Amino acid sequence: MPSRLAFDRRHALAALGSLALAPMARAQQAFVPGQPIKVLIGVPAGGTQDVLTRAIAQQVRDSLGPLIIDNRSGAAGRIAVEAVKTAAPDGHTLLLGTASMMTMFPSAYRNLSYDPVKDFIPLLNAARFELALTVHKDVPANTLPEFITWAKAQGDRLSFGSYGAGTPSHFLGEMLNRAAGLQMVHVPYRGSTPARQDLMGGTVPVYFDTVGGAQQMLPSGRVKVLATSGEKRSPLMPNRPCFVEAGYKDVVATAWFAYYAPLKTPPAIVDKLRAEITRAVNTREVRQLLLQNGMYPIADGSEALLKTMREDTTRWAGIMKAVNFQAND
Numbered sequence: 001m002p003s004r005l006a007f008d009r010r011h012a013l014a015a016l017g018s019l020a021l022a023p024m025a026r027a028q029q030a031f032v033p034g035q036p037i038k039v040l041i042g043v044p045a046g047g048t049q050d051v052l053t054r055a056i057a058q059q060v061r062d063s064l065g066p067l068i069i070d071n072r073s074g075a076a077g078r079i080a081v082e083a084v085k086t087a088a089p090d091g092h093t094l095l096l097g098t099a100s101m102m103t104m105f106p107s108a109y110r111n112l113s114y115d116p117v118k119d120f121i122p123l124l125n126a127a128r129f130e131l132a133l134t135v136h137k138d139v140p141a142n143t144l145p146e147f148i149t150w151a152k153a154q155g156d157r158l159s160f161g162s163y164g165a166g167t168p169s170h171f172l173g174e175m176l177n178r179a180a181g182l183q184m185v186h187v188p189y190r191g192s193t194p195a196r197q198d199l200m201g202g203t204v205p206v207y208f209d210t211v212g213g214a215q216q217m218l219p220s221g222r223v224k225v226l227a228t229s230g231e232k233r234s235p236l237m238p239n240r241p242c243f244v245e246a247g248y249k250d251v252v253a254t255a256w257f258a259y260y261a262p263l264k265t266p267p268a269i270v271d272k273l274r275a276e277i278t279r280a281v282n283t284r285e286v287r288q289l290l291l292q293n294g295m296y297p298i299a300d301g302s303e304a305l306l307k308t309m310r311e312d313t314t315r316w317a318g319i320m321k322a323v324n325f326q327a328n329d
Helices: 004-028 048-060 075-085 099-108 144-157 168-180 192-201 211-220 267-281 284-292 302-323
Strands: 037-041 067-071 093-098 120-136 159-162 185-188 206-210 223-228 254-262 296-300
Touching (some): 048 067, 048 211, 048 254, 048 267, 048 284, 075 093, 099 302, 120 168, 120 192, 144 168, 192 211, 211 223, 267 284, 267 296, 284 296
Parallel strands (some): 159 206
Antiparallel strands (some): 120 223
C-alpha cells in the first residue's frame, strides 16, 4: 500500500503539471495583436461583402492587425459558416454572416449543420441594404407597370436570376411572382458577380440585385433599374419607385451583413473585436464608402443583432411556407 508521503508527492506533481499546462491552454485562445484575422465570406470575390470588409480592415489595422478576406463560396455560403463554426475560438477567424445564412437557411434546409444562434457569438450588425429589380437593356419595359405587363405575356418562359437559392434576392422574385401573378422561373447563381455578368451579357433578362450592385452596373448602359425593395424609395435611388409605392405592399425585402466569432471565444477577445469593428463602421470614411456602395452603416451590437435575427427568421419562414420552398440539402 503506498505511503502517505508517496500519495502527497503524486498529487503535488499533478498540481504542478496542471499549473504548467494552464498557460499553454490560455495561450491557445489568446488573441495576438498584429497577427492576421481571417474573415470568411461565403460568396466569390468581388461583391459588396468584400467592399465592407476591406473598408473596415483599413481602420483596424493598427489596433487589431490585418483583416484578410477568405472567400469560401459554395453550398450557398454554408461552407464558410461551417469553417468558422469549427475554427479555433481565438479571435483570428471571423464570419461575415448574411441574412440568408443566419435567418433564412434554418427554414430553407431540413438538415442544416449549424445553429445560427447557438453555434456563434454575434459581434455586431455592420450594414443593411435593399434590393432592386434590374433588367437587361433589351427588355421592352422602362417602368414597373410596363415590366409586369410584359412579364405576364412571357408566362413561364421568363427567368429571373438571384445571387443564391434561399436568399433575399431569390425570395424578392418569388414575392413579386405572387403579388403580380407572374410565372418567372428562378435561376440561382453562386454569388452576385456571375449573376451581374450574365445580366449585362443578356444571358438572364431579370436579376434581383442589391441596390449597390445595380448602381455599379448602370453606367455600362446595359441594364435598367425599375424598382427597389424598401418600404419607401431608396435615398440611393430616389428616382426609382419602390414596390410598395407601386401597389405591391407585401413586396418588401431588406438584408444585412453581420460579423460573428466562433462559439467559446473568450469574452475579452469578443469585446475587443466588437469595439474595434464598431469604431471602424462609425468612422466617416467607412460610412461614406458604404453609402457609395448601396449599404447603410448601422453598427448594431449583439442584442440588437439577435433581435433582428429572431424577427427575420420568423418572417422568412412564413414567406418560404407561402411559396412552398424547400432547398436541396
